[in-house]
Amino acid sequence: MRLSDLPTPALVLDRARLRRNIEAMTRRYQALGVRLRPHLKTSKSADVARMAVEGHFGGITVSTLKEAEHFAAHGFRDILYAVCISPAKLVQAAALIRKGVALTLITDDLDTAKEIAFQGGKLGVMFEVLVEVDCGEARSGVAVESEDLPAIARALHAGPGSVLAGVLVHGGQSYACRTLQAVTEVAEIERSTAVRAAQRLRDAGLPCGTVSIGSTPTALHGKDYSGITEVRCGVYMFGDLFQSEIGSCGHGDIAVSVVSSVIGQRRKENRVLIDAGALALSKDRSTGNTPHDVGFGRVLDMQAGDSLGDVTVVGVHQEHGMVEGRTPLPFERLPVGAKVRVLPNHACITSAAYDRYHVIDGSDEIVAIWERCNGW
Amino acid sequence: MRLSDLPTPALVLDRARLRRNIEAMTRRYQALGVRLRPHLKTSKSADVARMAVEGHFGGITVSTLKEAEHFAAHGFRDILYAVCISPAKLVQAAALIRKGVALTLITDDLDTAKEIAFQGGKLGVMFEVLVEVDCGEARSGVAVESEDLPAIARALHAGPGSVLAGVLVHGGQSYACRTLQAVTEVAEIERSTAVRAAQRLRDAGLPCGTVSIGSTPTALHGKDYSGITEVRCGVYMFGDLFQSEIGSCGHGDIAVSVVSSVIGQRRKENRVLIDAGALALSKDRSTGNTPHDVGFGRVLDMQAGDSLGDVTVVGVHQEHGMVEGRTPLPFERLPVGAKVRVLPNHACITSAAYDRYHVIDGSDEIVAIWERCNGW
Numbered sequence: 221m222r223l224s225d226l227p228t229p230a231l232v233l234d235r236a237r238l239r240r241n242i243e244a245m246t247r248r249y250q251a252l253g254v255r256l257r258p259h260l261k262t263s264k265s266a267d268v269a270r271m272a273v274e275g276h277f278g279g280i281t282v283s284t285l286k287e288a289e290h291f292a293a294h295g296f297r298d299i300l301y302a303v304c305i306s307p308a309k310l311v312q313a314a315a316l317i318r319k320g321v322a323l324t325l326i327t328d329d330l331d332t333a334k335e336i337a338f339q340g341g342k343l344g345v346m347f348e349v350l351v352e353v354d355c356g357e358a359r360s361g362v363a364v365e366s367e368d369l370p371a372i373a374r375a376l377h378a379g380p381g382s383v384l385a386g387v388l389v390h391g392g393q394s395y396a397c398r399t400l401q402a403v404t405e406v407a408e409i410e411r412s413t414a415v416r417a418a419q420r421l422r423d424a425g426l427p428c429g430t431v432s433i434g435s436t437p438t439a440l441h442g443k444d445y446s447g448i449t450e451v452r453c454g455v456y457m458f459g460d461l462f463q464s465e466i467g468s469c470g471h472g473d474i475a476v477s478v479v480s481s482v483i484g485q486r487r488k489e490n491r492v493l494i495d496a497g498a499l500a501l502s503k504d505r506s507t508g509n510t511p512h513d514v515g516f517g518r519v520l521d522m523q524a525g526d527s528l529g530d531v532t533v534v535g536v537h538q539e540h541g542m543v544e545g546r547t548p549l550p551f552e553r554l555p556v557g558a559k560v561r562v563l564p565n566h567a568c569i570t571s572a573a574y575d576r577y578h579v580i581d582g583s584d585e586i587v588a589i590w591e592r593c594n595g596w
Numbered sequence: 597m598r599l600s601d602l603p604t605p606a607l608v609l610d611r612a613r614l615r616r617n618i619e620a621m622t623r624r625y626q627a628l629g630v631r632l633r634p635h636l637k638t639s640k641s642a643d644v645a646r647m648a649v650e651g652h653f654g655g656i657t658v659s660t661l662k663e664a665e666h667f668a669a670h671g672f673r674d675i676l677y678a679v680c681i682s683p684a685k686l687v688q689a690a691a692l693i694r695k696g697v698a699l700t701l702i703t704d705d706l707d708t709a710k711e712i713a714f715q716g717g718k719l720g721v722m723f724e725v726l727v728e729v730d731c732g733e734a735r736s737g738v739a740v741e742s743e744d745l746p747a748i749a750r751a752l753h754a755g756p757g758s759v760l761a762g763v764l765v766h767g768g769q770s771y772a773c774r775t776l777q778a779v780t781e782v783a784e785i786e787r788s789t790a791v792r793a794a795q796r797l798r799d800a801g802l803p804c805g806t807v808s809i810g811s812t813p814t815a816l817h818g819k820d821y822s823g824i825t826e827v828r829c830g831v832y833m834f835g836d837l838f839q840s841e842i843g844s845c846g847h848g849d850i851a852v853s854v855v856s857s858v859i860g861q862r863r864k865e866n867r868v869l870i871d872a873g874a875l876a877l878s879k880d881r882s883t884g885n886t887p888h889d890v891g892f893g894r895v896l897d898m899q900a901g902d903s904l905g906d907v908t909v910v911g912v913h914q915e916h917g918m919v920e921g922r923t924p925l926p927f928e929r930l931p932v933g934a935k936v937r938v939l940p941n942h943a944c945i946t947s948a949a950y951d952r953y954h955v956i957d958g959s960d961e962i963v964a965i966w967e968r969c970n971g972w
Contacts, residue, residue: 304859304860306857306932307932307933308604328860329861331932359918360860483679483682493680502878502879503879503880503945505881555707556682557682557683573970594949596606596876
């Protein structure tokens with residue numbers, strides 16, 4: 221099957237670009253001598269995961285226990301679930317550990333740490349747990365100088381059903397940066413916070429085997445990773461328009477796109493309608509606060525080129541995308557039924573609307589179908 | 597299983613509210629003596645569809661051919677696919693018609709109309725087609741006084757593989773209204789445009805059996821439906837925070853919610869984190885332009901009451917929701933592991949992240965699991 225034969229809307233993954241993005245990150249981390257633990261929350265695909273761990277130690281990061289189960293079923297054995305655990309999820313986590321998965325959890329809460337330690341004993345497993353430390357994102361994580369940090373660590377170290385595995389930091393404020401210099405500064409804050417947190421544990425006589433940091437921008441633009449044992453990042457594999465705006469990739473690196481059909485023309489308004497709307501593209505507007513606001517996505521021709529002009533999806537209804545050009549649209553090339561490709565603002569969110577990738581690699585032939593693991 | 601036992605995040609459907617919403621619309625349309633063709637794009641559920649058609653003629657509206665196939669497989673035989681068709685989808689549509697489904701298509705494009713007529717002949721089916729007419733939404737549809745309207749109708753009437761079924765109008769600009777008076781005015785514009793379009797076809801000697809209008813606001817607040825043969829609407833079944841803002845329902849009518857667990861506290865910032873983020877709630881911000889901006893959703897206690905205060909999801913990351921109160925949060929009631937319910941901005945978009953509903957009905961017991969038909 222060819223790209224142009226796909227029923228629309230459909231999600232396309234360009235394996236050549238994916239490979240190039242993965243190899244660039246792999247070369248970087250092999251040169252740095254730092255372990256890379258790829259985050260699979262973007263792709264949710266075992267096929268992508270196998271490419272991402274190549275040349276690395278094999279550990280991966282996930283954002284849901286469903287992903288953990290999916291990747292475990294596909295042979296992955298070292299999995300970090302990098303969202304703070306709630307106690308009701310411990311039974312599910314224990315089941316994975318009993319199957320032989322080295323599953324690592326995270327927490328930033330003292331009562332939860334005690335509950336993990338207790339539940340592990342009750343469930344007959346040892347939960348490996350990292351303490352999440354905030355480095356300025358203000359999403360989750362304890363303050364590095366807080367009394368909570370050693371207290372949580374001590375509770376996990378005390379057991380009976382938990383092992384203090386180390387600390388985890390996420391420099392997610394890098395997404396708000398608009399210059400590479402600013403990203404580099406966040407990367408150093410992320411690193412130094414993690415190293416300081418590890419030092420505090422060691423000063424308290426506690427072990428800290430893992431010092432984990434990461435976000436795609438800081439993983440790409442940090443200058444120093446000393447004291448760090450592993451780096452997590454994920455969206456670098458696919459890239460997207462937002463990552464392009466903050467300097468993580470170029471448009472030519474973006475590996476996922478949505479193939480869509482024109483379903484209407486409105487020549488007076490210099491507009492066409494496509495069958496990719498709010499569900500097919502998502503309502504993510506993350507380029508809205510960047511210099512190049514592309515609405516709900518950038519519209520390319522079927523060769524992923526910009527021969528249609530500077531064309532974006534300016535609005536979405538559930539199954540309608542409203543496409544406009546900054547210059548007159550080439551309507552003769554966009555009759556009803558014509559197909560286009562749309563680059564996403566945010567690869568993680570757009571991809572989540574689909575249960576599979578149609579994979580291309582160097583031509584317009586669909587060379588594989590790769591399944592995704594959605595939901596919870 | 598009880599609501600509080602659900603793994604989170606999970607989508608919950610309150611059948612008592614659903615029934616009440618459906619019955620209210622049914623009473624209205626039975627009293628008006630106008631046929632109701634419920635739109636299933638919100639629920640994408642055969643169980644909901646069966647409730648929605650009760651007391652009506654049995655026809656339904658869908659937004660994808662995948663929905664059409666799903667509902668056909670569940671016994672529905674009169675289905676309107678209310679998004680303009682692109683020619684490549686005609687083979688799939690013909691397959692449904694051959695299975696005995698009375699499938700109606702729509703178009704607003706002359707070349708497509710000719711292609712439908714030609715393909716129907718080639719595929720050995722008669723495509724029933726409505727001409728979409730714009731009444732001011734400026735999404736799709738031809739202008740009511742345009743030459744395209746009779747031209748498209750003539751092409752469909754000429755066949756050989758198509759039947760001119762009538763006209764379809766969508767008063768979607770009602771979503772931009774902020775008063776019921778304004779909605780009522782749009783409803784009259786929608787009605788009068790449809791009636792005028794039908795008259796133009798009849799004046800040209802063409803048949804116009806179906807005169808179809810609809811959107812939830814105009815279906816609820818129109819004063820006159822004379823000349824109309826059927827009304828389409830869908831989100832009235834579930835309601836949501838945006839519909840509440842524009843007067844289509846109250847918060848107490850909203851039938852879908854997301855159950856989520858607290859995964860962190862940040863007392864200094866008067867904030868908790870929950871495990872429902874951008875994927876579980878969607879990035880829809882449709883209340884952003886209304887008097888009561890509720891961020892990414894309103895947070896209720898597990899009894900769907902407001903005992904937690906005026907609490908909303910102020911930000912989302914992929915699997916994190918940031919929850920803040922306008923007044924101090926009751927942190928003692930929101931430890932890690934505590935569960936809450938989140939009302940969605942936009943029921944159609946939030947529901948699309950889930951493959952099933954956990955159905956409750958008058959208590960906290962899960963009385964059924966209803967599947968959804970997502971994707972394309």
